[in-house]
Amino acid sequence: MKIHRMLCATRREFAAATLAFGALAMPLHAQDAYPSDTVTLLIPWAAGGATDVAARAIQPTLAEQLGTDVIIKNVSGAAGTIGTAEAARARPDGYTVLVTSAGPVAVQPHLRKLPYDLDSFKPVGRVSLTPMLTMVPQDSPYNTIEELIAAAKENPGQITAGSSGAGTLPHLAILALNKAAGIELKHIPFQGSNAAIKELLGGTVALFSDQSQSAPKYELNGLLAWSGERLEEYPDVPTMKDLGYDIEMGNWIGVFVPLDTPEEIATALNEALNNTLNDPEVLQNFADLLLAPSPTSIEEFDAFARANYEFSREMLQDAGLVQ
Amino acid sequence: MENILSAAQQLMSPAALAAIVLGTVYGTIVGALPGLGSVIAITIVLPFTYSMDAIPSIALVLAIYCSSVYGGSLSAILINTPGTPQSAATLLDGYPMTRKGRAAEAIGWATISSVIGGLFSVAVLIIAAPQLARVALRFGPIETFALICMALTCIAGVSRGSILKGLLAGILGLFLATVGADPMTGAIRFDFGVFNLSAGVSLIPVLVGLFALAEVFCRAAERAGTPIPKTESSGFVVPPFREWWLRKRTLIKSAAIGTFVGILPGTGASTASFIAYSEAKRSGRFRDKFGTGEPEGLIASETSNNAVTGGALVPTLALGIPGDPVTAVVMSTLIIQGIQPGVRLFADNADLMNAAFLALILCNLMLLVVAAAGSRLLTRVLSMPEPVLFTMVVVLSLVGSYGVNGNMFDVLVTFIAGIAGVAFRYIGVPVAPIVIGLVLGPIFEESLRQSLILTDGSFGAFFTLSHPIALGLFALAALLMAFAIATEIRGMQRKPAPDAPEI
Known part of the structure; x- marks a missing residue:
């Protein structure tokens, strides 16, 4: 009797542990039409950070759009490069999707030796551009x-x-x-x-x-x-272009999949993402979080990310920081 | 008065009360599981709060915040594993109490200390948040560096046995903290070509390895060792008032230390609990018994780490600047609910803020209820056969260290730390200083190097009258160090009579 009750307590503890880990669990994939299984958004930053909060704001609606479960996995460390490396290594089946800010993909590859580069990924679309x-x-x-x-x-x-x-x-x-x-x-x-x-x-x-x-x-x-045009809220504040320098910069969050992911999967994800970014509830959450939603086509985002990558290399090279 | 009544009315909805009760239970459990801390506990419920009303979701998040900090003490006391880094100082006296069969009593001390610390800091938050937030702004890199110097003197306080070994262990901790990216340039240090080391050595895997795994390994090695005396499953023992009265100074001091450290962004609850512990060890009535299961040590650690909760909300709410990841998550919940923390918060959202303050008070009181109801079940863990208990500890430790960053490499680190922990025990090196070094190392280095950029590389500029706060803290650090050395020398002179009381 006593042993039985003891085991119950243990089981309860394990149930609690399992519950807490639900959000981190890895999915098992079936081979049907995409998406037939849980999609994992891999965030290379800790839970509660800016990228993580943005991902959690789109998570429920994205799940509806894809018609499948969407979970978030945080793999943090080394300025986002540990999680980004894991995403680059992931099976290119569209079930592991990297959601990241510019740093790990467009800046860090210039600063240190990494097992990936921007070329290791196929761009899907932009979430926000602030x-x-x-x-x-x-x-x-x-x-x-x-x-x-x-x-x-x-x-x-x-x-x-x-x-x-x-x-x-x-x-x-x-x-x-x-x-x-x-x-x-x-x-x-x-x-x-x-x-x-x-x-x-x-x-x-x-x-x-x-x-x-x-x-x-x-x-x-x-x-x-640092935007292309003067900001609506600050009509008197000059842009870099007004000062005569052709420089544009913004905080962005984007979505990537491993390079070998089939084109149709990237297209499906892009479509679901852009629909999510038009959802009124998501728009409200973004407004509260001070994020500006900024949907793009795959091609636009590809060109944008590459331009960003080149710009940061140029800046860091001049400062003597490129390794 | 009217405000308070209307706030109370808002809180008395079934949804808000349910949020407080469930949040406290859930937060305590997640806090007690090694590796899963406050941040993960709150982020898991974050998506739910998007669709909840303002008051219940704020109450939920605050309840989880307070209870997860408290929950870490339960595993520290029961299985020598701090559930969260904040509770690392709790096990120094909490686990020895368990080994003496006084686990229920230890939980009683820890719970009531936590509640008192939490309530004290909430009172400070309510009364003086905007004023104290301005103090936080005056804490630049040089002031932070001075505070961390002072905190590092704690190493002497927790080095039982040999102060020299303790200092070496502290330096080992500081060194481990330098592995990974340079905070100023991003250059990778000491990674030996191992990509995962570029993220540095994470605190929780080391903590769990040094304490929990090492304990399991040692107990398994000494098969004939003394078994832990059975604790009656009486659950929760409230220590008598007289016992509290004897330790009141430590209680008050620790609450103040916790609140103050909490207010300074970027320092955190682990720092606070170590400072409070070593201060209690320096000046407490029962200082000679510290480390052997003295409730005063538990009071110092638990009062101060829960006092950090209210303190940390000061800059978060009054300036909109969260000092650590936990308060950052709390803040994003508030923002989603349409509350913009910042200088105008208390003027713009007075009603909601009153309700939030009241919720904080209720959450802290709720801890008592949860502890009273749950500790009977928890202490039963100790009556398990040792093989079952140890297996559970190992599984929880490994799952917890994986959960921190979602990285298998951390599990390896846990094992290595566990084996190192066993070695340290056999050669008599205290492990608490390693943890202090690892906790304080990053902020020590960062604030030092930021300060040196500010002063163009001049150390002398730290000690000028333009930084009066820093000057005071440096002086305090020097005094504490001198005191520790003096105590050590006196101790050596008295070696023949090791049991003689000090002073």
């Missing part, structure tokens, strides 16, 4: 980007610019601004955007370039937009 904005605190001595550039020319290496880590978009923005304007900003990397914004508000760094929605959220002033 414009970038160079921001300063409200009490900053710089009211325009021209003032900032002039001050930086007078005091080379003295004005501090934060980033969310080496090889992140905010870091690339510093490198691009340095190169374009012929200035030298002092770069201090922090672990993630939140840490960088904290130091911006606390006065440790003078400027930080990140998604434009952070500006109203933290009551920051925008100095420079």
Whole structure:
């Protein structure tokens, strides 16, 4: 009797463990028309990060669109490269789908030796594209980007610019601004955007370039937009193009499958993704999360990702960071 | 008063109450499972919250947050495995109590300490969040570096036996923390061509290996060893008030330390519990018994790590800047519910915030109920035959270490750490300092190097009057270190009488 009850307790514990691991389990695939089985969205970032939250916002609707279960698997570590490497190794059957931000596919391959490259993947489509904005605190001595550039020319290496880590978009923005304007900003990397914004508000760094929605959220002033056109919310803030530099940058999240995945599977995924990004509930969630949905065709996204890849190589090469 | 009543009214819906009860039970279980921490617990329910109303979903997430931090202490006490890194300091005295057959009592101390720590920090959050958030902003890289220097002096506090071996173990931990990507340049260090090492050595696999697996290996090796005395399945024993009164100073201090460390973004509950533990070991009434199953050690660790919950919500809510992944997930839930944390939060969403505060208080009280109801079942784990118990511990440990990053490599790390843990026991090297080194290493290095970029490479610039907070913390760190060395020297002089009380 006692033993029996004991075993029940054990079983209950295991049931709890199994339940908790449901979201991480690997699916077994059948050979029928795609998709006939659970699709795993592999996120190369930890649960709760920006990419993960975006993936979870599309997860239920994407499952409806595909007519199958969609689960999320987080494989984090080494700036997203561990999970991305796993996605590159996955069977090219469309059941393991990489959802990632730019870093692991378009930037990290230039910075270190990796078992994959952008060419290891077949692009599926873009989830979101959020414009970038160079921001300063409200009490900053710089009211325009021209003032900032002039001050930086007078005091080379003295004005501090934060980033969310080496090889992140905010870091690339510093490198691009340095190169374009012929200035030298002092770069201090922090672990993630939140840490960088904290130091911006606390006065440790003078400027930080990140998604434009952070500006109203933290009551920051925008100095420079990195989008192709001026931002609707900041009609007075010049773009890089206005300053005469042909540079465009934005935070994006995209979907990839391993290179050898059949074309029709990529097409099916692209269609389901784009329908998901038109769903009113998803649009509302994206608006709340300050993400701008940005559906593309496979070809558009392919060209976009490649251009991004080349741009970051150029920036990092000039900064002497390419390995 | 009216606000509070309307907040209470909003919370009294069946959905909100169910969210608190279920969230607490679920959070405690996930927290107790090694490797699965608060972040995973909350992210699993995240998709559900999208379709829930604001108040129930906020209550659910807050309940999971508080209870998962608490849950980690249960496995630390019962099976020498911290369920979450936050509870690493809990096992130092929690597990020895279990080995003496006082598991139910240990759970009682841990539970009530957690509740008190949690409630204290919620009170601070309610009263002074906007003001304290401004303090958090004044903590730049140099201040953070000073705080971590102070925290590193804890290594001396938890090095029982030989302070030299403890320091070496601490350095080993700091070294392990440097494996992987350089935080400043992204360059990969010490990977020896192993791709998986480029992600560094994860904390949880090392933690689970050093404590849980090493314990199992050692117990299996000493077949004739002393069995763990049976704990009566009485569940939850509330320690008498008199016993609490004797330890009140540690209780209050630990609550304050936890809340304060929680407010500073990027430091975290593990740091807080080690600081509180070593402070209690320095100044507590029963400091000589620390490490042998002294409730005061449990109080220090559990009060402070749960006090971090309210503290960490200060910058999250008042600035919109979450300090760690857990509060980042909490914040994204709030945002989905249309609440934008930030400077205007308390003005724009007063009603919802009052309800959230009330929910936090209820969640903390709920821990008592869950512990009282569940600990009878939990302590029964200890009456299992040892082979069954050990098998369970090994399986949970390995599953947990896989779950952290979803990577089999971490399972290998767990095994290696387990074998190393056995070796360390035989040569008398304390393993807690390794954990402290590994916890503090990344933020130590990062803040140091950020500071050096700021000062153009000058260490001297750290110690100027333009950084008064840092100066104070450096001074405190020096004092604590001097105290530890003095205690050690006195201890050596008294070697002939090892049982003589200190001072």
